[in-house]
Amino acid sequence: MESNLKKELDCDILICGAGLAGLSLTYRALKANKWRDAKIIILDNSGKRQNDKTWSFWKTGEVPFEELIYKTWHNLSVFSNSGEKISLKSGGYSYNSINSLDFYQYVLAFLETQTNVQFLHEEVLSIDSTEQSCIARTSTSTIRASYIFNSVYQQPELNKHTQYFLQHFKGVVIKSAEISMNTDEAFLMDFRTGQDHGTTFFYSLPISADKLFVEYTLFSKSLLNQEDYDVAIQQYIKNVLKLSEYEVLHTEFGVIPMTDYQFKRTKNRITNIGTIGGDTRGATGYTFTNVQKTITKILEAWPPEKNNLLKEHISKKHKMYDAILLNVLDDKQYPGHKLFCDLFKNTEANHIFKFLDAETSIIEDRHVIFSLDPFPFLKALNTVLRNKI
Ligand SMILES: Cc1cc2nc3c(=O)[nH]c(=O)nc-3n(C[C@H](O)[C@H](O)[C@H](O)COP(=O)(O)OP(=O)(O)OC[C@H]3O[C@@H](n4cnc5c(N)ncnc54)[C@H](O)[C@@H]3O)c2cc1C
Structure with missing residues (x-):
C-alpha cells in the first residue's frame, strides 16, 4: 500500500546529503560546466538555514570558496599545559575560517537559479547500486539515478581493533x-x-x-x-x-569521528564523499581541504569510466600514520597534550601542515617523526601491524 503512494523520480545525478561535500561538488561541477546537461536531484533532510559549523583550515595558495573566507590569521600559536607559549613557524601557511551559513546561502543562491537542479527535502532511508544504475529510497519517493554521490554519514560497523x-x-x-x-x-x-x-x-x-x-x-x-x-x-x-x-x-556543538576505519569510496555507481567517503583526516578531524581535493579529482575524471577508481590523496601511508597516532593516544603512555606540544615545539608548522595534508614524501616525514618520543610510536606501529594480520 505504502509503495503505491511513493513518487517515482529519475535523474542523471543524485546528491544524497546537501552539506559541505554534496553542495561543494554540485556547485563546482556546474561552475566547471561539467553537469550542465544532467538532471540533478539534491536530497537532504534539513533546511540548511543555520550557521551550524565554522570550517577552518590552513592553506598556502587559493582554495575553492576563497571568496567566503571571513577571517585569516597569519600568526599561529600553541600553549602547553604548563603555560609555555609556542609560536609556530608557519612558513607561508595562513589559517582561515568560513561560516557554514555563508557557504549554504552562497551555494544555494546559485543552485536555485539552475533549471536542471531539483531539491527534495526528504530523509534518505537507503541507497543501492548495480553496475548499470542506482536507486535511493525515502519514505515518500523512489529515485533512480545514473550516479549517486552520497555524504549521509552513518557510523560504520567496527571490529575490536578499530580505533x-x-x-x-x-x-x-x-x-x-x-x-x-x-x-x-x-x-x-x-x-x-x-x-x-x-x-x-x-x-x-x-x-x-x-x-x-x-x-x-x-x-x-x-x-x-x-x-x-x-x-x-x-x-x-x-x-x-x-x-x-x-x-x-x-x-x-559538534562531534567528528577520528578513526582508522577504512571508509569505502565507491560501490558500483555510488561515490561516497565527505566524512563517509574518508575525507576526514583520522589524526585531526580536519575535512574541508580534503573534500575540495576529492572533488577536484572527481571532476577531473568526469565522466567516470568503468573500474576507474578515484586516486585517493590521503595515501595508505598517511592513513597508517593516523592509525599509529590513534593507537598512541589510546595507550595513554604519551599524553596527547605532551605529544602535540613536542610536535609543535620541534617541527616547523609548515612541515606539520604539509604532513597533515598528506603531501609529504617519506623523506619529508622525518621532520614530524623525529620530533616525537619514538617508543610509544614503535609500540603502536607493532599493534597496527599485528591487527592487520
Ligand atoms: C560543528 C562542526 C565544526 C567543524 N569544523 C571543522 C573545521 O573547522 N575544519 C574542518 O576541516 N572540518 C570541520 N568539521 C568537520 C567537517 O568539515 C564537517 O563535518 C563537514 O560538514 C563534513 O562534510 P560532509 O559533507 O561529509 O557532511 P555534512 O556537511 O554534515 O553534510 C551531510 C548532509 O547530509 C544530511 N543528512 C544526514 N542524514 C541524512 C538523511 N538520512 N537523509 C537526508 N539527508 C541527510 C545533513 O542534513 C547534511 O546536510 C566540523 C564539523 C562539525 C560538526
Whole structure:
C-alpha cells in the first residue's frame, strides 16, 4: 500500500546529503560546466538555514570558496599545559575560517537559479547500486539515478581493533570590551585546561578587537554532559583569558569521528564523499581541504569510466600514520597534550601542515617523526601491524 503512494523520480545525478561535500561538488561541477546537461536531484533532510559549523583550515595558495573566507590569521600559536607559549613557524601557511551559513546561502543562491537542479527535502532511508544504475529510497519517493554521490554519514560497523575516537567540542563566539588579543594570531591548541577526560584543549580565534571564538575540544571515546562543556568554557574565559564581563553571541556543538576505519569510496555507481567517503583526516578531524581535493579529482575524471577508481590523496601511508597516532593516544603512555606540544615545539608548522595534508614524501616525514618520543610510536606501529594480520 505504502509503495503505491511513493513518487517515482529519475535523474542523471543524485546528491544524497546537501552539506559541505554534496553542495561543494554540485556547485563546482556546474561552475566547471561539467553537469550542465544532467538532471540533478539534491536530497537532504534539513533546511540548511543555520550557521551550524565554522570550517577552518590552513592553506598556502587559493582554495575553492576563497571568496567566503571571513577571517585569516597569519600568526599561529600553541600553549602547553604548563603555560609555555609556542609560536609556530608557519612558513607561508595562513589559517582561515568560513561560516557554514555563508557557504549554504552562497551555494544555494546559485543552485536555485539552475533549471536542471531539483531539491527534495526528504530523509534518505537507503541507497543501492548495480553496475548499470542506482536507486535511493525515502519514505515518500523512489529515485533512480545514473550516479549517486552520497555524504549521509552513518557510523560504520567496527571490529575490536578499530580505533574510533570522537573529536567533540563546544564553541562560543563571545563579545567583550576586555579582550586585548592580537587579532592576527590564532591559538590552534591551548592545553591550559584539565586533561582528565583525554586530550583536551581550547581553540581560540580572535575575530575582531572585541570578539573571540573559543572552543573547548576533546579527543576521547565518549561525550561529556552538556553542562561540563559550559563549565570548562566559563572557567577558561574567567581564569585563563581573565575576562569578567562578556556576552555569548553564538554557540556551536559538534562531534567528528577520528578513526582508522577504512571508509569505502565507491560501490558500483555510488561515490561516497565527505566524512563517509574518508575525507576526514583520522589524526585531526580536519575535512574541508580534503573534500575540495576529492572533488577536484572527481571532476577531473568526469565522466567516470568503468573500474576507474578515484586516486585517493590521503595515501595508505598517511592513513597508517593516523592509525599509529590513534593507537598512541589510546595507550595513554604519551599524553596527547605532551605529544602535540613536542610536535609543535620541534617541527616547523609548515612541515606539520604539509604532513597533515598528506603531501609529504617519506623523506619529508622525518621532520614530524623525529620530533616525537619514538617508543610509544614503535609500540603502536607493532599493534597496527599485528591487527592487520
Ligand atoms: C560543528 C562542526 C565544526 C567543524 N569544523 C571543522 C573545521 O573547522 N575544519 C574542518 O576541516 N572540518 C570541520 N568539521 C568537520 C567537517 O568539515 C564537517 O563535518 C563537514 O560538514 C563534513 O562534510 P560532509 O559533507 O561529509 O557532511 P555534512 O556537511 O554534515 O553534510 C551531510 C548532509 O547530509 C544530511 N543528512 C544526514 N542524514 C541524512 C538523511 N538520512 N537523509 C537526508 N539527508 C541527510 C545533513 O542534513 C547534511 O546536510 C566540523 C564539523 C562539525 C560538526
